[in-house]
Amino acid sequence: MLGTIRSVSPSAVAVTLSLLFGGAGFADAATGGTFLLGKANHETAQSSLSDNRGTPLLLIAPPGKAPLAVNRSTQVTKLDAQYVGGLTATQLAVTGGMGVTTFDSSVAIGQSPVKVASTGPLRAGLYYVSASAEISINPSDIDGACWIARGSSPTMKLAQSYVPAQGDFPVAEVTAARVTAGDTLQEQCDAGGNTGSDVFGANIIAIRVASSSNG
Numbered sequence: 001m002l003g004t005i006r007s008v009s010p011s012a013v014a015v016t017l018s019l020l021f022g023g024a025g026f027a028d029a030a031t032g033g034t035f036l037l038g039k040a041n042h043e044t045a046q047s048s049l050s051d052n053r054g055t056p057l058l059l060i061a062p063p064g065k066a067p068l069a070v071n072r073s074t075q076v077t078k079l080d081a082q083y084v085g086g087l088t089a090t091q092l093a094v095t096g097g098m099g100v101t102t103f104d105s106s107v108a109i110g111q112s113p114v115k116v117a118s119t120g121p122l123r124a125g126l127y128y129v130s131a132s133a134e135i136s137i138n139p140s141d142i143d144g145a146c147w148i149a150r151g152s153s154p155t156m157k158l159a160q161s162y163v164p165a166q167g168d169f170p171v172a173e174v175t176a177a178r179v180t181a182g183d184t185l186q187e188q189c190d191a192g193g194n195t196g197s198d199v200f201g202a203n204i205i206a207i208r209v210a211s212s213s214n215g
Contacts, residue, residue, distance in 0.1 A: 087211060097122055097185070101133075101202040109135075109144065110194035113154055116146070116202035117187040124181040125211040129158070131187040132172040133202035139166045141193035146171045148204070151184035176209075 031044045049056045059067035082088065097119030101107055107116045116133060129148050137144045147160035161171035177185060185206045191197035 095123055096127065096205065096207040098205045099186075099203065101199070106136075106198040106200050107189075107202065109189045109191045109197050109199055110141075111190060111192070113188045113190050114199075115154065115186050116189050116199045117204040118151065119185045119204060119206050121182045121184060122179050122206065123208065123211065124179065125208045126176060126178045127185065127206040127208050128174075129177050129185050129204065129206045130172070130174050131159075131202070131204040132170065133187060133189065134168060134200040135163055135171050135189060136168045136198045136200065137163055137166045137191060138193065138196045140195040141166065141191040141197045144189065144191040144197055146173065146187055146189040146199070146202075148173045148175050148177065149186050149188050150177065150179055151186050152180075154186060154188050177206075 031042070035041055061067035099117040099119050101117050107114060109116070117131065131146070131148050133146055135144050135146060143165065144163045145160055147157040149156055149158060158177050159173035159175035161173050163169045163171065173187070179185065185204060187202050187204045189199050189202070
């Protein structure tokens with residue numbers, strides 16, 4: 001027995017083709033269409049995703065895989081990130097310390113090292129360090145010196161100024177120094193005798209230029 005052939009409307013044909021091609025994996029979602037997971041989706045206008053109860057988008061990737069990828073290095077306005085290059089915002093923050101001995105007071109120095117200026121405890125990292133002072137060498141003390149050191153190793157000279165004669169001299173030291181968390185950076189001075197040499201206006205400034213993972 002022959003079956004009856006009925007006419008099919010154009011809209012039904014369109015729906016049927018859409019289902020066939022969509023099911024076969026050939027469809028691309030375009031502006032105004034349905035977003036297809038696992039398919040290429042193309043937009044000519046901005047799309048938005050909102051959630052009035054919480055985080056509107058959660059991306060989960062397996063270990064070692066990035067949960068998000070972009071194709072441009074253009075800056076994203078108002079993007080707030082917890083980590084940059086594996087470091088937290090706190091670790092990346094510019095921090096440092098300083099210490100000053102004013103010119104209206106002096107620090108007596110002798111043959112043993114004396115701390116004339118010091119930062120407070122520092123975060124772990126690499127610091128740019130600058131120190132200076134006015135050193136007055138008594139005629140009986142022969143010579144003197146000042147240097148930058150870590151508080152944990154005050155006799156290890158990271159940068160030094162040497163004064164080979166008696167009199168008043170400005171001294172300055174500059175270096176880069178890596179410190180562990182809680183350590184300090186200091187300016188230390190000594191003299192070639194113990195007969196009344198002094199240091200005035202000592203100061204040290206340390207600015208962290210790179211942090212470490214334990215900072």
